[in-house]
Each structure stands twice: as structure tokens, then as C-alpha cells.
Amino acid sequence: MIGSTKAQDVSLDKYLLHHDKLLRMPLLFIHKDSPQKRDVLLWLGDHGKANALDWPQIKMQLEAGYDVVTFDLRGWGETRMQYTAVSPDDPSLGKLDPEHAYANSISGVLANYVYNSLLVGRPYFFQMIDDSQIALQFSKLKLGRMPAAIAAEGDNYTLAGSIAEIFPEIKLVPSPSAKAMKWSELVENKQELWPIQYLLPNGAYVH
Numbered sequence: 132m133i134g135s136t137k138a139q140d141v142s143l144d145k146y147l148l149h150h151d152k153l154l155r156m157p158l159l160f161i162h163k164d165s166p167q168k169r170d171v172l173l174w175l176g177d178h179g180k181a182n183a184l185d186w187p188q189i190k191m192q193l194e195a196g197y198d199v200v201t202f203d204l205r206g207w208g209e210t211r212m213q214y215t216a217v218s219p220d221d222p223s224l225g226k227l228d229p230e231h232a233y234a235n236s237i238s239g240v241l242a243n244y245v246y247n248s249l250l251v252g253r254p255y256f257f258q259m260i261d262d263s264q265i266a267l268q269f270s271k272l273k274l275g276r277m278p279a280a281i282a283a284e285g286d287n288y289t290l291a292g293s294i295a296e297i298f299p300e301i302k303l304v305p306s307p308s309a310k311a312m313k314w315s316e317l318v319e320n321k322q323e324l325w326p327i328q329y330l331l332p333n334g335a336y337v338h
Contacts, residue, residue: 140164141193146273148202150265157209158266160274161189162198170279171270172197172304173263173294177285178230179208185284192282192304200278202266204259206244214240236327245327254331256290263294267301280304286312286326 134145140163148156159180163169172192174181180201181189192199203210215232227235234241248255271277280302283291288309295303317325 146269148265148269154205155210156202156205156262156265158200158202158269160198160200161193163193168276169196169198171274171276172199173266173270173278173281173291173301174199174201175204175263175281175283175287175291176201176208177287179203179211188282188284197280198274198276200266200270200274202262204262206241206255212240212244234327236324239327242327245330249330249332255328256331259290259328260294260297263290267298282306283309285309286328289326289329 132144133147136143142162142164144160144162146158146160148158150156157180161181174189174192176182176185180203181199189199189201206212211233215229233239236242245255248258267278278301281291281294282304283306288306289312292303292311295301312326312329316322
């Protein structure tokens with residue numbers, strides 16, 4: 132644990148988890164004061180763990196009866212790689228804001244990480260699931276509660292759905308503003324731009 136702050140009846144505890152020798156995972160535990168243990172919800176932000184802009188979503192989960200665990204997937208948030216990609220293949224990349232340029236599926240920084248992960252045989256999509264499992268283990272061992280639900284914003288809703296499939300005891304909270312990505316739809320629609328983090332060998336097929 133590296134810090135804690137409190138506002139009214141809500142506490143925010145910050146942790147830094149060390150795993151796999153050299154990797155670090157910043158994690159927040161946001162919880163209300165309560166005499167009874169509340170269910171824990173795993174929350175996946177679109178660009179890392181929750182921040183001030185995500186407070187309306189976090190507040191909604193707190194009011195729904197959940198305490199919230201949110202963390203940075205590797206390569207996002209505080210673990211983001213401090214580079215800027217410039218590519219002749221995509222001249223418009225330099226005109227994008229830093230967040231969209233970083234995750235650009237053609238020549239963004241994250242794309243290089245994803246391609247390298249395929250070369251070493253550990254696809255980034257599976258690494259994100261590993262990171263989520265580490266957060267689950269932390270919640271179970273440190274907080275004494277296995278998360279009962281998972282919620283996500285933006286592109287990470289696809290990841291949240293996969294985690295809910297792997298761990299049936301974790302309920303996927305529906306999101307009106309997010310939709311799970313389907314490879315079959317990308318192929319049928321001939322869509323060229325999509326979340327690069329979901330690139331998998333043999334991932335694209337049509338039912």
C-alpha cells in the first residue's frame with residue numbers, strides 16, 4: 132500500500148502490486164465505510180484505472196452496493212510507454228490527440244507492443260486477462276473478497292466479457308454505451324480500424 136485518502140464516507144486506497152519479477156501494477160481500492168463487507172466490483176477503464184473523469188461511473192457502482200477495484204493494465208495508465216509513434220504509413224497519426232495516437236491500430240505505440248507479444252508467443256489479449264486475474268487474486272487475498280461483478284467502459288467491455296466467461300462467478304454488468312467486439316462483424320463489415328489489443332492468431336473468422 133502506497134497511500135490512502137478519504138472524502139466524506141468514501142476511501143481511496145492506492146496499491147502497487149509487483150509480479151512476474153519486473154512488472155508493476157498500480158491499483159486502486161475505492162470503498163465506502165460500512166460495518167458489513169460489501170461485494171467487490173472490478174472496473175476496467177478505457178485508458179487505465181479510474182481517474183477523476185470516471186467519478187460518475189464509480190459513484191454509480193458505489194451507490195449500487197459495490198466497493199470498486201480498478202487498475203492499470205500493462206502498457207496503460209501509469210505503466211504507459213512514454214513514446215510517440217510517427218509513421219509514413221499514417222500521416223494523420225501526428226494530428227491525433229496523445230491517447231488516440233497511442234492506441235492507433237495502424238502505427239500506434241501499443242500496436243508495436245501487441246505485434247511483439249505475438250512474436251514471443253504471449254498475445255497481449257491474454258496478458259490483459261493475466262493482469263485481471265492478478266487483480267482478482269489481490270482482492271481475494273488482501274481484501275478478503277472475490278469480486279462478484281465486472282464493469283468496463285469503451286473498448287475494454289470486450290475484455291470484461293471474456294473475463295466473465297472465464298470466471299462464471301463474476302457477473303458482467305451491462306453497459307448501455309459499450310458493445311463487445313466480434314471478429315465476425317469486423318470481417319463482414321470490412322472494418323479496417325479496430326482495437327489493436329484484441330489481435331489474435333486465427334482470431335478472425337465468420338460464423
